[in-house]
Ligand SMILES: CC(=O)N[C@H]1[C@@H](OP(=O)(O)OP(=O)(O)OC[C@H]2O[C@@H](n3ccc(=O)[nH]c3=O)[C@H](O)[C@@H]2O)O[C@H](CO)[C@@H](O)[C@@H]1O
């Protein structure tokens with residue numbers, strides 16, 4: 001398999017690419033189809049590995065999946081889930097974080113579930129204690145085994161009142177996918193309200209669920225006994241869009257991201273403008289460009305929505321190496337998301353990481369042993385290097401750094417990147433990047 005990308009960097013990226021549906025929504029909407037008793041159709045589905053992983057798991061559970069990859073349409077027929085003979089589920093261990101979201105839907109349909117060990121990016125410990133607490137509160141029996149988690153709910157699941165210690169995206173989705181068919185009322189306080197969650201709520205409402213979202217992060221659900229299939233077009237991938245925007249800024253280029261939408265990106269766009277990037281919002285996408293002259297340093301804190309998204313942080317840090325002065329980035333969502341800066345430092349960036357909370361607010365990771373704040377001093381020209389992709393967003397950041405650095409960089413392990421970036425090599429080609437694979 002070709003897994004090393006040889007990048008001849010130092011050329012501004014110019015041109016137009018398209019983003020399709022959000023990785024962090026599409027996979028969840030696919031799981032939601034399990035809750036319906038009629039087929040669902042999902043549109044604007046990207047061809048990324050996380051979609052393939054969830055598809056495999058759904059098929060294992062008896063869902064018939066038909067895909068039109070070019071059109072980006074998935075048809076999901078869950079009518080045979082009760083008849084499925086699930087075998088080989090261990091083969092799905094370590095593939096992504098989505099399997100944990102199968103718990104509620106499978107418990108409703110089968111009264112039991114087995115969930116293999118999770119994968120996803122190693123950017124912190126990523127515990128699942130909130131998920132398991134939620135399932136137990138609905139009345140599930142949860143057993144942690146060596147290979148995964150076994151769950152039972154022989155008497156069904158019953159609505160409950162839950163307060164999340166932190167507005168976790170996955171735990172909020174766990175609750176939604178479980179509460180919609182539980183008996184009675186469920187109330188979740190301190191819920192996450194990311195746009196991908198709101199679109200999942202749209203899907204569940206189309207299926208027949210009753211869900212209200214209050215302004216104070218409280219979500220209320222009235223359980224219903226049955227749900228039907230849905231037809232839905234996924235919201236665009238705001239992380240991919242921001243990643244290409246960061247690539248335009250770092251390389252001094254000009255990229256139009258078709259499919260990108262302003263409402264989900266307001267916070268990113270403010271930061272992009274403060275750094276000195278220009279953008280124009282069009283009906284069918286957003287054009288991002290470097291207007292020439294100096295970029296400006298900033299102070300930035302990642303946070304839950306509507307704050308600056310943690311998944312935007314890694315690509316933007318590469319652009320900050322090209323800004324004049326000291327930028328401060330405080331990562332408050334994951335305790336260990338700065339590992340990727342080692343490689344940037346090796347390419348000539350001046351970045352120092354600290355255990356202290358250097359942003360505006362103390363966070364959960366302060367006074368602990370986590371290097372979760374970074375100071376970036378720029379501008380520093382980046383030099384070509386041999387680098388290894390550590391995780392999805394860190395990997396894309398390395399790619400941006402290689403595209404920014406003059407000379408040939410060898411980026412190993414690029415296979416990780418297609419977990420969340422559809423056809424990224426074709427897109428690089430369309431943007432005028434020079435590269436080869438080996
Ligand atoms: C597939 C997917 O949608 N992934 C996204 C999702 O991840 P994911 O849903 O895993 O992220 P969470 O929002 O749950 O995690 C946020 C924080 O809560 C902690 N936590 C979470 C669950 C739990 O049971 N216990 C616990 O302590 C995590 O360790 C982390 O520090 O939201 C993140 C935050 O926007 C994004 O970076 C990921 O891209």
Ligand SMILES: C=C(OP(=O)(O)O)C(=O)O
Nearest residue numbers: 097120121311392393420
């Ligand atoms: C952290 C991410 O994804 P996952 O939760 O799938 O690991 C990401 O998309 O940046």
